[in-house]
Amino acid sequence: MEYAHIRLIHITCAVISVSLFTLRGVWQWRGVDWRRWRWLRVVPHVNDTVLLSAAVALALMSHQYPVAQSWLSAKVLALLLYIGLGGVALSPRASRVTQRAGFAAALICVSYILWVARTRSPVLGLL
Numbered sequence: 001m002e003y004a005h006i007r008l009i010h011i012t013c014a015v016i017s018v019s020l021f022t023l024r025g026v027w028q029w030r031g032v033d034w035r036r037w038r039w040l041r042v043v044p045h046v047n048d049t050v051l052l053s054a055a056v057a058l059a060l061m062s063h064q065y066p067v068a069q070s071w072l073s074a075k076v077l078a079l080l081l082y083i084g085l086g087g088v089a090l091s092p093r094a095s096r097v098t099q100r101a102g103f104a105a106a107l108i109c110v111s112y113i114l115w116v117a118r119t120r121s122p123v124l125g126l127l
Contacts, residue, residue, distance in 0.1 A: 006057050013051035018110055020044045025089050025103040035092070074122030075113050082109035 020043065027034040034040050059065055059072070066073045088094055088102030116122055 001057075003058065003061050006054050006061070010051060010054035010058060013047050013054060016047050017044065017051055020047065021086055021090075021106070021110075025106075028090055028099060029103065071116050071120045071122050075116050078109050078113045078116070082106050082113065085109060 020040070024034050024040060024044075064072055066076045085102045085106035089099050089106050091099065091102075094102065112124070115124060
């Protein structure tokens, strides 16, 4: 498969991932029990697996690796933070305040990841 096709898969999966996270987060915020729908518990994991597989394929094809490229390292670290904060945001055991703070912080992480992906700079134009 060509680089451009894998990149398109990666971008499409990223849009789907953020959309599904936002949907679940908003429903969590409104008190909707989104966990009752099996597809909302399964599809995000399948999609994220494809997303990360495409990311690894792109890194291997372009010879750009997180340790060697600071912008890619920043994306990976922000992704790990996003996953952790997303877990807090969607946790049924967390308080409403904690869920909402986690949701907002996770969306900030997503914004940072998108910025870094677009600019290939981890410093947000600060330097």
